[in-house]
Amino acid sequence: MTFSADQGTPVLEVSDLKISYHGGERYHPVVHGVSFRVEPGEVVALVGESGSGKTTTAQSVIGLLPANGHVDRGTIRLNGTDISRWSDRQFDTIRGARISLVPQDPGSSLNPVKTIGAQVGEILEIHGEARGKELERRVLALLECVGLPDPELRARQYPHELSGGMRQRVLIAIAIALKPELIIADEPTSALDVTVQKRILDLIDELRAEYGTAVLLVTHDLGVAVDRADRLVVLQGGRVQEEGRASEVLAAPRSPYTRQLIADAPSLSRSAAWVTATARSSTGTAATDDVVVVEQLVQEFPRPTRGEAPFSAVDHVSFRVRRGTTHAIVGESGSGKTTTVRAVVGFQKPTSGKIEIDGTDLSTLGGETLRQFRRKIQLVYQNPYASLDPRQTIFEIVEEPLLNFGNLSRLERREKTLAILSRVGLPEALATRRAHALSGGQRQRVAIARALVLDPQVVVLDEAVSALDVTVQARILDLLDELQQDLGLTYLFVSHDLAVVRQIADTVSVLRGGRLVDEGPVAQVFDHPGSDYTRELISAIPGRKHPAFA
Known part of the structure; x- marks a missing residue:
């Protein structure tokens, strides 16, 4: 097949596309009449949360729908040629050569x-x-x-x-x-640190400019879409909610869904976030005691070669967290942030330094005393699906810590388990389900409920919202703030996402290569970063073309 488009012909034109998935006698439509076009050298972003149909749409363009996926209606034209019902053998002739993923x-x-x-x-x-x-x-x-x-x-x-x-x-x-004439970039940076994300997106942009390649960017991150796309196509439930030039959509969104996406995106709410950060910082300074104290923490690991100096993952890190506040630890992968919090929760013994939780020196604890101490400090992981037992019901998952640490009666455990599920916004009807039957946001609420059922004083959140869509992420952040205000919780919030940190934290420590390079109240660090590395992290936050940054 030869592709020789006339001048003015779009590289990609999708018209009235309808896609469904079939399983036995079940028929599940997921894309409903989607239309858009991508011109030569243009970047068009398909934006929406999980289940919006954006990835399914992109897969259909390159002929990679799952075996049970079917294009029911509409056309997909590549340089004017309809490829919507091509066979795999036909697609093999153009994948990589004309269109890449x-x-x-x-x-x-x-x-x-x-x-x-x-x-x-x-x-x-x-x-x-x-x-x-x-x-x-x-x-x-x-x-x-x-x-x-x-x-x-x-x-x-x-x-x-x-x-x-x-x-x-x-x-x-x-x-x-x-x-190729068209590159489909399907969430190409969602798993990467913010600075690496910027470099990858810069690279795609440079290659687009050099070769005139068109880009279909699939993303749930509206900040990334605003920075990189000429036009946005906003999807919800398999339908186009809004389409237009990125600057116009962001300045005057017509769809309520788009307005909600913008409101929920931490990187697009600079003014509100700064007000929040400043208010939170001033509130935090009113606290009178430090519930977490880390002094000169060193964590070394042996290298595989005998006689070689050990690897220093954390190098003399110190910080304090006041009761009832949120302290963020930020940095790229390999910065030492997760190693630091593993020492704080007592999962590993530091090489040197001191860690105190509510006045208790962790170095004095061991065996059963250390196990009972962990009631005071609980951990919520990044991936709730991987950290929840797929064999247990939601009720059993949340109840389990009470069985391990408490001596409550069966009725008391039931009442407390259902109460905490309700507290995190999960109805009792979900208690009999298993993790696979819940959405990502619901699973993260289960993980939070499990952490809170023992009434801890400190909750460590290790990238606890980084795997969530922006709208779900916003709901979880709201929940965390509400729980902190009502229960007086202290959070240690580990993240590589400075936009989220700016929104939720009172104070922050910035790590690089295991060393502390910046620290202080969030507003102070963001307004007056003390290191070039912190300035680089802040400059890499997506969404800087939004009017809120002007």
Whole structure:
């Protein structure tokens, strides 16, 4: 098939697209009459929360719908040619060559037993573009093009030897290898740190400008869409709620759903967030005692080579958290933030330094005393699905800590379990379900309920909202704030998302390479960052084209 579009023909034109999934006799429509177009060199963002139909729409464009997915109606035109009902064999002729995909998860998208060079070269071999020495030269040129240091070394390495940002660059190298007319970027940075995210999006933008490639950007992050897209297509429930130029949609959204997305996006609510941060900081300073005290914390791990100096994951970190406030620990992957909080909750013994929780020195605890101490401090993980037992009902999951730590009667446990489920906004009817039957937001509420059922004083939230859609994230943040006000909880909030930190925290510690590079009240650190690294983190927050940043 030859694609020779007339001047003025869109690279991609989707018209009245309807898609459904079939299972036995069940018929489940998920995309309802979606239409949009992408012009040459243009970036169009499909925006919406999970279940909005954005990924299904994108999959249909490149012919990668699941086996039970079906295009019921409408057309998908690539440079004027209708490809909506093409076979896999037909799609094989254009995937990579005319249209490419940058998937969300580089970890599961790269073959773990093939070298990076072999995987980048594969797309060139499949389409007969290069062989032998020429193939090697083209592979190294692509790796260099996407900014990977030492391309010859990277080509010999395997995916597990590269960072998440490096792996995503490899996927981009594969996507641009044959200079396609259209790149579909499906949540390409949602799993990356904010600074790595910025560099990856900058790279896609530079390549688009160089090659004139059109980009269909699929994202739930309205801040990213505002920064990077020329036009937005806002989806909800498989229907287009709003479409238009990004600046116009953000300045004057017509759809109530779009207005809610904007209100819920931390990176797009700068003014409100600053007021909140300032108010929270002034409230926090009224507290009279520090419930968490960390002084000169050092956490070292042995290296595999005998005689080699140990690896210092945390290097003399100190901070204090006042009772009833929220202290954030921020930094990129590898900064030491998760290692720090694991020491704070007593999961690992520090190499040196002191940790006190409500006046108790953790170094004096051990065995049963340490186990009972953990009632005071509870942890909520990033991924609620992975941390909830799939065999237990929701009631059993939340009740379990009471069985482990308490001596309440069965009736008292039932009353307390149902009460805390109600407190986090979960109806009693969900108590008999299992985790797989709940949404991501509901599962995170279960994880919070489990942490609170023992009446702790301190709750550690380790990237507890980073895996959630922006609207769900906003509801969970509201819930956390409400619980803190009502129960007097103290939060230690671990995150790489400074937009969320700006919204929820009173004070903040910024870590880099295991060392403290900035600290203080949130408003002070954001207004007057004390390190170049903190300034880089702040400048990488998406959504800076929004009028609120003007």
